[in-house]
Amino acid sequence: MSKVIVCDPIDQAGIDILTQVASVDVKTGLQPGELIEIIGEYDALMIRSGTRVTQEIIEAGTQLKIIGRAGVGVDNVDVPAATRRGIVVVNSPEGNTIAAAEHALAMILSLSRHIPDANASVKRGEWDRKTFVGAEVYKKTLGVVGLGKIGSHVATVAKAMGMKLLAYDPFISTERAEQLGCQLVDMDLLIQQADYITLHIPKTPETTHLINATTLAKMKPTARIINCARGGIIDESALAAAIKEGRIKGAALDVFESEPLGESELRSLGKEIILTPHLGASTTEAQVNVAIDVAEQIRDVLLGLPARSAVNIPGLGPDVLEELKPYMQLAETLGKLVGQLAGGRVESLNVRLQGELATNKSQPLVVASLKGLLYQALRERVNYVNASIEAKERGIRVIETRDASARDYAGSLRLEATGTLGTHSVTGALLGEKEIHLTDVDGFPINVPPSKYMLFTLHRDMPGIIGKLGSLLGSFNVNIASMQVGRKIVRGDAVMALSIDDPLPEGIVTEIIKVPGIRDAYTVTL
């Protein structure tokens, strides 16, 4: 019989499902070393946000087939390490949406009416009606940062309370925002105009310290900020300083840079700040939803069936998967690349199956392309199951074309993305049935394998330009692993594709496009 270990508190409804197919050990509060010692016995691991599933734990889990996160965020799981070991990671993308949204709304109202401190005061035996005079949310402006599942529900309820809604989400269409009664604006305007700012975005390198001393300085002195998304999106010391100095009115935080929250100056602030211990998903209903959702997936995978919300492996039949896997990897890589070249919000994606590929089943490749395209916006939340729906909700038009006559490679895939910042295209093929090669960028022929960090330039093909770029990168201590130029005619326009050993430093693109002859540069992480 299979063995499952449950390392965080999970609703009994989930345990009951697991026991249908496995023996279940519930062991909460284990130290990392203790988990490493015993994980080798188990086929499945079920967790919430309390357990950090590191590479060491994954490597010690020699029998592990699946890691189930009973919730949304998988930032506490080393997903690449699990993928490398062939372990499926599943989550519950929607089970706690309402719970998290209602917690954010409760925070907005609690902040406005000082409910936690007024309650504590009455319980101390006081009757103080002066200190706790509040503010109404009616007709105030709420800025929603991240108009995904949770942000959308917050917006819907806030609208009903008579709030005016601004939203910032570079991956959402104006139509979708309008449907929710939100005016889509840029982050700067939202920060400056909102009376309340609520964050509903994943924590990514781009969103880390999105709220910092500079952004806090732009807020109204009466503004309040709410974070029920992820710790680290707000710079906690900058926030504490802004509140202490009366530069903003208040904040409500459910999530922290380090959890459990240790010694922190946030604790010493008064009624201007409300702190809860990561309770967003902690409702009876959400805990039943996520426990059932994830336990069912663990059960299915242990029975050899596909998972419906795998964040790292497609929810397709094993036979289709086996055959298409290398092409799906190609599609996902091209999706990631074209999404980053296009930048901004993509409005349409043209997926062109060429050569032998034109006779293949296209759906999985389209889904894999969309998964890659949406990765920038959604990170691990986008999977093979939800990629199409997520694209539709973002108003991305998907066009499929086939060209059996294209003969450059046996089978190749071309993606063309058109967005708010223009159109870009990439083509790729498989060499030796497995090895991905990029064969064309923006109509310029190249032949390079993709690497994790890349730099693309669009430039004039003229003497000296490669040397200048090389020296510039050298002055930033950037090591070039490989470089190739693609051009259509001599001394015309050209594309340069460089593989780089490490992430490119911030601000480097600005310097690169100062090199005479270089028109554009794009840094890409694949």
Ligand SMILES: NC(=O)C1=CN([C@@H]2O[C@H](COP(=O)(O)OP(=O)(O)OC[C@H]3O[C@@H](n4cnc5c(N)ncnc54)[C@H](O)[C@@H]3O)[C@@H](O)[C@H]2O)C=CC1
């Ligand atoms: N406090 C808690 O207990 C809970 C916290 N969460 C967290 O809430 C957050 C939102 O979750 P969902 O709404 O389910 O996710 P979602 O994936 O449905 O929505 C996230 C939205 O953020 C947008 N986005 C991505 N990068 C952005 C950027 N740089 N700037 C602006 N927008 C950006 C995306 O386009 C997307 O629309 C996640 O961080 C999740 O982990 C979720 C459940 C419970």
Ligand SMILES: O=C(O)C(=O)COP(=O)(O)O
């Ligand atoms: O689902 C999420 O992303 C959450 O943050 C909820 O975390 P939890 O399951 O309550 O530890």
